[in-house]
Amino acid sequence: MALKVLLINHGAALMTKRLGTLLGAAGIELVSVEPVLGAIKEAEGKDGGADVFLLSVGDFGHDSMDVLAYLKEVCLKKNKPLCVMGYEKELAEVEKTIPNELIAKEFTRPFDVTVISETVQSLACSGFEPKKREENILLVDDDITFLKMMQSLLGRIYHVTAVCSGEEAIEYIQMGHTAELILLDYDMPGMTGPQVLEKLRADSRSAAIPVIFLTGKNDRDSVMSVMSLKPEGYILKSTSQEDILTSVARFLKTASALRRS
């Protein structure tokens, strides 16, 4: 029996489509419906109803009160999880009608579709083994060409987040994202690779993420200075693509083994 998520939102076609694609990849059907009671009821009536309700709050106004009331009822009766996404103010409005305990998860702007998709997945699959999360690799390099090459190379197998500065990398972590591996360029303008590494290690969220330095220099002194910061490893940028893939795969395998132990 296919899992179904009912998304109640208005507009945001891109977001809807994107979520749909992500959930679809996990084998979950996303049904989008306007915040109109009738439409919702109809959608709910089909195929045994939704397994997860996702409410994207806009500025509905007071006519959405009945929608909220209905959602409350359905979720309570059928014991289905309800997620709400929107601005803080909007969420506060919702909570006036729907008690906090009924809301499984709240998402605020800016939305991270990946996180939303995963949360919904886990809610939908509670009791089942959730689909293994794809490994996320954070790429940090100021050279756009290289960044593109790497993304194209690694993106075939892993989920890749690419940023072109150390500051953005730190921001990424501070937003609460995490990664299974960080490929960090050594020479960068602004915040250099070592500085980024230092900051990463200082933050408990990212301290345990394995970091591999990317460097173009393979003379002894440079390698020694790179390795002296104790990253998990380093990759020469001039290495062939196959070897880069192999190295990355190897690191990830070791890291996951370490995590499991």
Added chain:
Amino acid sequence: MKSEKTLTSTDSNSAWGCRKRVIAVTGSIAFSLVVLLAGYFFFLYKDIQQDRERCGFIAENEAEHIVMTIDCVMTRTRTLSALVQSYNGNTDFFNSVASMIYHDVQRDTGVTLKNLALAPDGIVSEVYPYVVNKSLIGFNFLDTNLEGNQAALDAYEQGHTILTNPFKLVQGGMGMAGRAPVLIEQMEQGDRQKLWGLVTVTIDFENLIKVLKLDNLIGMGMDYQLSYINQDGSAHVMQAEGPLRADAVRKRFLVKNLTWEIAISPHNGWYSVERCVATIVIICVLSAFVGGFISMLITLHSTNIMLRRQSELAAAASEAKSSFLSNMSHEIRTPINAVLGMNEMIRRESSEQDVIEYSENIRTAGNTLLGLVNDILDFSKIEAGKMEILPVDYDLSSLINDLVNMIQTRVDKKDLLLKLDFDEGMPKLLHGDEVRIKQVVTNILTNAVKYTEKGSVTFRIGYERIPDDPEGIFLNFSVSDTGIGIKPEDMAKLFSEFERIEEKRNRNIEGTGLGMNITKRLLEMMGTSLKVESVYGEGSTFSFRLKQKVVKWEALGNYEASYRAALSKREKYREKFTAPDAVVLMVDDTPMNLTVFKSLLKQTKVQVDTAESGAEGLHMMRKKKYDIVFLDHMMPEKDGIETLHELHAEESNPNLHTPAICLTANAISGAREQYLSEGFDDYLTKPIDADRLEEMMMQYLPKEKLIAQTGDANAAAPSVELPEWLRDIKDIDVDSGLKHCGGEEGYLDMLKIYGSDAATNADRIEDFWRARDLSNTTIKVHALKSTSRSIGAESLGALAEKLEFAGKAGDEAALDAELSGLLERYRALGAALSPLYAPEKKSDEELPLISDDELQETYDSIRDFAANFDSDSMAYALEFLDGFRIPEGEKERVEQLRRAIDGFNWSRINEILS
């Protein structure tokens, strides 16, 4: 090995040993003192005892004398009694008899009697001599009132003679008396005896003493005392001479009823104090000597034991050192060999440029490591005193060969000139430790090259005959260089163990600093020393003069010519070969060596069987015929030589005539002849040189099994999917790019990305340079180098590297000159690759228009994606937008958006959308 005992006894010799010695000496002296004193006192005591005994005898003698004397008197006196009894109370006989007795006593004993008297019923009636004693007549002995009559009364009562102790006589002087009661028969009143009266005699006591000659005792050095003992035990001295000692010998004796005592003691005491003290002093001195002697014996004994133990320990330690050194040597070299061997395989089997590069690095590092390890092991050996100079016969030309070959490569690498100067007339067959000479000269040569940046290194060997030694010559070795030189004040540091000269300046030159020290010590062990001349900044010359014995006077000849000829001959053998039908056997007790060996031969496709012991090898050789057999020399139980002998002894063995090659870790000259004489066809030294091994294979394998190979079998297969025109692009080496990207598909991807970025990237580099931002320019040029190389744009990458180094060195002029050229080529290449990435210009007429609202919502979502750095969603967003026609007013913004997304310019995206 008695390694259980610790060495503490030796090193705490000072403190504990001293105490022990003091104790020993004191103890011995005390001991002998005690013994001697004890002996002395013992004998002294015995002496005294003897003296006392003697005194006792003397006293007894005297006592006897006294008793006898008195007895004699009393016996004579009894005559009177007897007569009275006979005459029944008639006393007529008295005078004559008394006179007779008086004179007899006088004559016999010398004693003078004072008187003899008869006293019937106790009253004196007769007395002799009458004149002096007449007052005695009528004296009543039985008068109880008179004190002196006690004796008489006693005699009367007791019925026998009673003597009195000496008393003062009425007539003057001292005397002692005897009262003897007489009993006569009574005729009338029955047969009862009646007490008639007394017979008394009085002895002149003083005279008695004189007669007793007690004064003789004085002559004997004795003091004496003669006393009588009263009833209550108290003593009354009758006669004494000299101060009697308290510890005098006393003898009591009975004189009839009297108890007398004579006491004698030596006048000068039982022992002389001075003698005693003197003797004790002598004893002390003696015991000091004796004690000293004893303690010396003790110390010697214990020292003996300790020394013996120490020598055992030292011998054990020395043994341990030797075996440790040789074990270590073996243990350390084995894995290094494995690493080098395996690396050799990687070097050969890999076709990837990067891997080969890495492998070369490993080789250099590995060889350096091996060199360092050897240095350390040698140094340890020398330190432990285990390094020996072992002279053998050797060929100087082969020594020179090895040295020149070794240094030639290094010299070439540094672009230096190697000048050789060997005396043509020099005898080449010499006797000496070739291995150590080679080690020393190698060190000097490598140092020369190490510290020389430009110019030349000159290697010279000359010789001199020795005037009074027809068999010997002096070899003069010298190595000159045009290197950095040595300051005079640093000369001393040259030979110190770990110090290196001008550490800061020379820190990039590798080395432990041990080499020079080892060199110097080896030369010393060979009887010579190292001379150094140097001009700081111009160069140095290291030289030494070594005496060697000549085995045969055969001249060296022109070295250069023969060297070049040999070199070209060797190069011909560089051909590769395979021999899939060949099968060889390798016997070695170390599995790692077997693996290395197999790997080295893998490419030749020769079948390799292995055995881990001589016995196993023999077993296998009996079953299969091999083309070559390799035997490790050093193996436990049965070594290589024994195995070979056993093989040759088995007539039916199929490998009886198989070529046998010995593998040995010890490179000793003269080895070849030794192994040949044992039955081997040749030998190989470990670590196995791959080239040598192949040469040997080619030499000893049956010719029909050898298949020579030429060229590289790995010809690149022509690419299938790559567009043909790619190969026309001058700046790209397609094959190299393919290798990097691991295949056609990946390569095309990369080319696409590289080309599409070229224009923008070049612009950016130009912007940085126009702003004279040297560091950012360098960073970007550095990146360009990597990316160019990865697509096979080698020369472009090289140019980028050159400019990267220039940038790092701050060489703005170079950048000014060549950066624009680089960028031009870059742009051109990008343009040339454009067919790969230029998008098809799709007209958007057919596409639905996106409403402003929808567009805004899309912008919202894009903003969210950007905030989360979500590239995937971003790409999705772009695709999404591609499905719509963009309203005119927004086209520009969307275009900017695309560019920003493309350039990972997350922050810009927000700007554009706000």
